[in-house]
Amino acid sequence: xxxxxxxxxxxxxxxxxxxxxxxxxxxxxxxxxxxxxxxxxxxxxxxxxxxxxxxxxxxxxxxxxxxxxxxxxxxxxxxxxxxxxxxxxxxxxxxxxxxxxxxxxxxxxxxxxxxxxxxxxxxxxxxxxxxxxxxxxxxxxxxxxxxxxxxxxxxxxxxxxxxxxxxxxxxxxxxxxxxxxxxxxxxxxxxxxxxxxxxxxxxxx
Numbered sequence: 001x002x003x004x005x006x007x008x009x010x011x012x013x014x015x016x017x018x019x020x021x022x023x024x025x026x027x028x029x030x031x032x033x034x035x036x037x038x039x040x041x042x043x044x045x046x047x048x049x050x051x052x053x054x055x056x057x058x059x060x061x062x063x064x065x066x067x068x069x070x071x072x073x074x075x076x077x078x079x080x081x082x083x084x085x086x087x088x089x090x091x092x093x094x095x096x097x098x099x100x101x102x103x104x105x106x107x108x109x110x111x112x113x114x115x116x117x118x119x120x121x122x123x124x125x126x127x128x129x130x131x132x133x134x135x136x137x138x139x140x141x142x143x144x145x146x147x148x149x150x151x152x153x154x155x156x157x158x159x160x161x162x163x164x165x166x167x168x169x170x171x172x173x174x175x176x177x178x179x180x181x182x183x184x185x186x187x188x189x190x191x192x193x194x195x196x197x198x199x200x201x202x203x204x205x
Contacts, residue, residue: 031173034163038174041151049146050104051182053130054084057102061127063089063118064106067172068132072106075179081197082186089118099126106131108152108171110138119143132175150174 017025054060060079062072076086087094089103097103103122107115110133119129123143131144134152141147152171153162163170187197 030164034165034170035173035177038150038152038162038170039177042148042174042178046146046148047178047182047185050130050148051185053102053128053146054079054104054182054186057084057128058100059085059087059097060102060104061087061089061094061097061122062104063115065112065115067168068106068108068175071172071176071179072104074176075104075183078179078183079186081200082183082190082192083200097122097125097127101127103127103129104131105129105140105144106133106175107138107140108134108150108168110135110140112140116140116143132178134171148178150178 060076062076063069064072073088076088080086101122103119105115105119110116110131116139119131119140120143122129128146129144130146130148131140132148132150133140134150135141136147136149150171151162152174153168
């Protein structure tokens, strides 16, 4: 990667880029620049409040629709590797949520019906809610005790000046990067050896 960055962006190993290779080189830079710009604007104090909720929870439940939901499933795996008790909402083995638990939810718009309903239900059961969203005025944010705003375009904002990528991609990319940084921060505090986390890694695959 360093070798590519040190050369003329229109060439690789001295050969000119053409067609798909040129488009990929351009769009790689586009994605990296957009993710970096938005990721740097995520408020560390908001993330710290969410991490506090994770630390205090008896159990963590995660929910999100579509690609956001897939990102939170990846985050759930990493939290499990740290030793947290984590469940994915909608899975057949997920138990009832209760007081002392945390629902970790993600929705770019903050209006995704199933996600908002899950947050409202969790709160009604006495559980806490933490959320990742682009909108501080959304129903999801209103239901959450901790909100991390990701200042990306919503997926329906097709004319956004924030991103040239398609339908929610930037939110999902920064969501993933944020959850990875949260995991890394929790791991720094835990100070467990990688071998200790590996003992919890799935061995049925």
